[in-house]
Amino acid sequence: MREVFADALLIAAKDLRIEARSRVLVNQVAPFALLVLVLFGFALDADQRTLRTFAPGLLWVAVLLASLLAVQRSTSLEHADGAHTGLRLSGMAPSSVFLGKAAAVFVQLAVLEVLLVVGIVVLYGSTVEDPLLLVVSGLAAGVSVAATGTLYGALASGLGVRETLLPILLLPVLAPVLIGATRAFDDALGAAAVDGWAWLGLLVVFGLVATVLGALAHGALIED
């Protein structure tokens, strides 16, 4: 068990090192996510009050769209130059590979979420009323998206149509996360009177199920 986590750390460190050197997240995915926030501003007629009311939902739609890019990037790392063959020859358990890759995506999503929260505070005029709930639900939703995304990324990898297939496979599955995270942020940002902590429970359950299922199923997906 310990070995599984040690290997997962190695994989996560590898993916994050690649990101630190290639800066795809910083140069492409993060600006895209901010761009989505700006587009919502245009689409909703730059009405600050409307934007503030719907800021949590808009933020999470931006996170989901950006997560598609992050997952695709994470999968294509292994696809280029047959890296996945090397990974399989390394003798690491498929569950370690899954946990490592999901952890790396999670770290990147967490950075994106911080950036987007700053984005809605500056652009939409949102205020943070419950920082603890904001952080905890952001982390739980991040785990859910990263784990599900990594599982589906592996599923669509190697297919000629993976760029178009991934969104239609992944986004419906993440519907509960979108609803739960939006409602939790509604509470944390004071956008609506709901009990955000109850929604956190849903996010935690989703995150756990997705992580365990992904770790179990990854072996079946990458074996040849």
Add this chain to the structure above:
Amino acid sequence: MTGRRDTTGSAGSRLLGVSALVGVAVLLLFAFVLTDPDVRVHPTTGEEFGQFDAVRLLYLHVPMAVLTYAAYILCAAASVGYLVRRTPWWDVTAYAAAEVGTVFCGLVLVTGSIWGRPVWNTWWEWGDVRLMTTLVLFLLFLGYLALRRTTVDPRHQARRAAVVALVAVLDIPLVNRSVEWWENRTLHQQSTLAELKIQDLTLFTLMLGFVVFGLVGAWLLLHRFRVGWLEQAAAEHGVAMAIAERHAELDMPDVDAAVGDAGDGP
């Protein structure tokens, strides 16, 4: 190929098909002609209220919804079967069930929407739990069918599809829960059937609906399974034929033709 059947029909499936067809005709007769519309009279004001003729759609809508869920459960069970046994039988069953389920899921959404227009006064209600859950289920399985249509090694595809089906089915309780909390209200008729004046004919028509759609579902599933099975056999046959051709080329007496001109003229 003499003596080989060139259809997916058999005596049993023809009987099933004819009974399903007759059943649909009888069901339509009962649902649209013989049963009464749902008209109730308010005890104090004496005003007429109820679902009127729209209630007739429920004789189709409810059995189709049940059939949809049954097909998706079968798909999930067959997917587990595939992951355990790894035989094509389970894979073809899962694919057939998913396809039949998705067709009926689409019909459930359409008939529900048509029914909702006069009764709820809206084509679509965002706050309704069952509506949203069914829509997400439909979208999840559209993704499943899209994955099924990609061209990869059949065994890889079967594994991936099995995982997608399982995730979809596990996701559904969470979708249901989240939508329920989301608005914490539901328009959906928890008790449409209990609230209706359940006359013998109403109840009979509804039960007939379950039986008829059960037959239709079984008939579609059987044929879809047979087509899937033949597709699989055809793919394997194609590979076997290609291998046999290569072998035949090597066995040809004209070695020059097989290995190319060796420069040894007549």
